[in-house]
Amino acid sequence: MATAIKDGTKVWQRRERGAQFATWAVYLVGVAIFVYCWDLISERTIWAFALDAPAQAADLAARMVPPDWNSIHGLWRPIWDTLNIATLGTVMAIVVALPIAYCAAQNTTPSTAFVRPLALFLIVSSRSINSLIWALMLVTIIGPGVLAGILSIGLRSIGFCAKLLYEAIEEIDESQVEAVRATGASGAQVTAYGIVPQVLPAFAGISVFRWDINIRESTVLGLVGAGGIGLPLNSAITTLAWTQVSLILLVIIATVVVSEWVSAKVRHAII
Amino acid sequence: MSIASAPHRHWKKPPLIKSAWLRWSLGLGAAIYLALAFGTTEINWTRVWEGIPRGAKFFAAFFPPDFVTRWSEIAEGIAESLWMTVVATVIGIALSIPVGIGAARNIAPAPIYYICRGILAVSRSFQEIILAIFFVKLFGFGPFAGVVTLAFATIGFYGKLLAEDIEDMDPAQAEAVRSTGAGWLQWLNYGVQPQVMPRMIGLGLYRFDINFRESAVVGIVGGGGIGATLNTAFDRYEFDSAAAILLFIIAIVMAVEYSSGYLRRWVQ
Numbered sequence: 001m002a003t004a005i006k007d008g009t010k011v012w013q014r015r016e017r018g019a020q021f022a023t024w025a026v027y028l029v030g031v032a033i034f035v036y037c038w039d040l041i042s043e044r045t046i047w048a049f050a051l052d053a054p055a056q057a058a059d060l061a062a063r064m065v066p067p068d069w070n071s072i073h074g075l076w077r078p079i080w081d082t083l084n085i086a087t088l089g090t091v092m093a094i095v096v097a098l099p100i101a102y103c104a105a106q107n108t109t110p111s112t113a114f115v116r117p118l119a120l121f122l123i124v125s126s127r128s129i130n131s132l133i134w135a136l137m138l139v140t141i142i143g144p145g146v147l148a149g150i151l152s153i154g155l156r157s158i159g160f161c162a163k164l165l166y167e168a169i170e171e172i173d174e175s176q177v178e179a180v181r182a183t184g185a186s187g188a189q190v191t192a193y194g195i196v197p198q199v200l201p202a203f204a205g206i207s208v209f210r211w212d213i214n215i216r217e218s219t220v221l222g223l224v225g226a227g228g229i230g231l232p233l234n235s236a237i238t239t240l241a242w243t244q245v246s247l248i249l250l251v252i253i254a255t256v257v258v259s260e261w262v263s264a265k266v267r268h269a270i271i
Numbered sequence: 272m273s274i275a276s277a278p279h280r281h282w283k284k285p286p287l288i289k290s291a292w293l294r295w296s297l298g299l300g301a302a303i304y305l306a307l308a309f310g311t312t313e314i315n316w317t318r319v320w321e322g323i324p325r326g327a328k329f330f331a332a333f334f335p336p337d338f339v340t341r342w343s344e345i346a347e348g349i350a351e352s353l354w355m356t357v358v359a360t361v362i363g364i365a366l367s368i369p370v371g372i373g374a375a376r377n378i379a380p381a382p383i384y385y386i387c388r389g390i391l392a393v394s395r396s397f398q399e400i401i402l403a404i405f406f407v408k409l410f411g412f413g414p415f416a417g418v419v420t421l422a423f424a425t426i427g428f429y430g431k432l433l434a435e436d437i438e439d440m441d442p443a444q445a446e447a448v449r450s451t452g453a454g455w456l457q458w459l460n461y462g463v464q465p466q467v468m469p470r471m472i473g474l475g476l477y478r479f480d481i482n483f484r485e486s487a488v489v490g491i492v493g494g495g496g497i498g499a500t501l502n503t504a505f506d507r508y509e510f511d512s513a514a515a516i517l518l519f520i521i522a523i524v525m526a527v528e529y530s531s532g533y534l535r536r537w538v539q
Contacts, residue, residue: 014461030361033357034357034358034361037353037354037355037357037358038358040351040354041351041354041355041358041414041415041418042415044351044413044414044415044495045410045411045413045414045415046411046413049410049411050410050411050415053409053410056408056409057409060405060408060409081312084308084311084312087304087308088308088312124521124524124525124528125521127524128484128520128521128524128525129517129520129521130484130485130487130488132400132488132491133487133488133491133498133501133517136491136501136502136505137329137505137513140325140505140508141322141325141326141329142318142319142322142323142326143315143318143319143321143322145313145314145315145318146312146313146314147312147314147319193284197284216398217398219398219401220398220400220401223400223404223491223492224491233401237404249397249401252397252401253396253397256396257396
């Protein structure tokens with residue numbers, strides 16, 4: 001037990017002397033890095049602009065109420081597009097993620113030396129690029145519109161779905177697979193009757209979970225031109241129509257809350 | 272023998288959804304939805320067709336990517352993203368600790384609990400990018416707006432998980448510390464904190480990782496960092512520079528992910 005001598009009596013301490021100094025050293029390095037980074041950012045900030053933020057915020061809030069309820073008629077179509085982007089993007093991601101996950105799982109991959117690293121690389125690159133960046137890219141390539149949105153949501157979700165799915169495949173009970181194989185089943189039959197039933201609930205859960213995230217993400221894709229509710233949001237912000245902006249934000253929150261509720265219900269029903 | 276005379280039956284795989292009625296109506300609903308969705312989606316196929324050679328050019332730009340022409344901008348943007356990530360993660364976690372403690376049902380009184388839960392809900396319901404638009408309006412262009420955005424988003428994520436972790440802690444240990452006559456802060460420091468610390472360090476590293484990825488995005492709307500450089504590269508159709516930036520982002524995300532996984536194992 002760590003103790004220190006204080007006024008001639010032993011007092012309990014949490015750490016030994018050396019460990020205490022090491023902890024302080026770690027804190028010191030951490031604080032130094034933080035202060036250094038903060039200083040660099042502070043250099044690039046015009047503090048006069050940053051400091052009047054509370055006044056700006058009050059001004060903006062005053063301009064945003066009341067929401068312009070009349071413009072809701074123009075929003076049904078973008079909401080429908082947003083839903084389609086999220087749903088079709090998720091469907092596309094699942095279709096592509098299935099073979100990738102099959103190749104990435106340690107116990108089902110055709111070859112650990114070549115196919116598995118390739119599948120893992122695909123998963124990482126899909127995951128590390130945000131859907132908004134995919135959208136930025138696709139809008140310059142195939143033009144603005146819903147298709148760019150669907151593809152960017154799909155490309156971003158492949159990595160997520162494939163990662164969770166291959167982890168689910170790796171956690172299956174091997175003895176069931178063994179039992180199916182012992183009946184003389186072929187490779188495809190082993191997959192269909194030994195592996196698929198075990199991962200199907202996880203698979204359904206992952207799809208619904210990702211759909212919920214995709215609804216959130218597809219609300220902002222319009223900011224770079226990829227369709228959905230982000231398009232009217234962007235035009236309302238650029239034309240400074242703040243009452244419309246507040247209405248669109250309310251619509252976005254409502255959509256997100258409803259999709260979260262649906263997703264929670266469905267996942268609860270499955271698992 | 273009676274066994275031989277039993278009718279020959281085939282085994283069928285049990286379906287995922289047991290009720291046949293629900294199964295068929297879900298299938299039918301999905302079919303109708305897909306028909307509607309594809310029917311109403313407007314896709315300009317001639318524009319897509321025109322874009323294919325451009326897409327080919329973009330993918331060709333990855334072999335090899337151009338790190339040289341815009342090197343100073345790329346280096347600047349990456350560095351700025353990293354500073355933003357560090358500052359935003361530290362500030363965000365520092366602010367989320369009191370909010371998270373306040374949002375834990377078992378240690379916070381009811382009014383504080385509802386206020387803190389409200390803060391967490393607001394922070395979680397908006398996309399980073401929407402927050403960034405508003406913070407850029409309020410604080411002006413540049414990395415500071417990005418830092419505020421990321422820090423605010425961190426509060427929602429980290430505070431919620433911290434609150435859940437405190438709610439799941441072992442009350443016996445906290446009780447033992449309290450029974451020695453410890454004050455409230457001492458109780459928090461010696462009874463609660465050691466229980467949640469290992470998991471929270473791991474989550475902090477995970478959030479660092481997320482913040483770096485998001486810092487690439489807030490730049491698109493003027494929040495500083497590598498996103499601004501990337502946006503400019505796309506606007507100028509400089510696909511080879513854009514490819515270089517994307518490879519950089521992938522490499523850094525992979526590096527952070529690996530090292531944070533290693534650190535997490537070392538901490539626990």
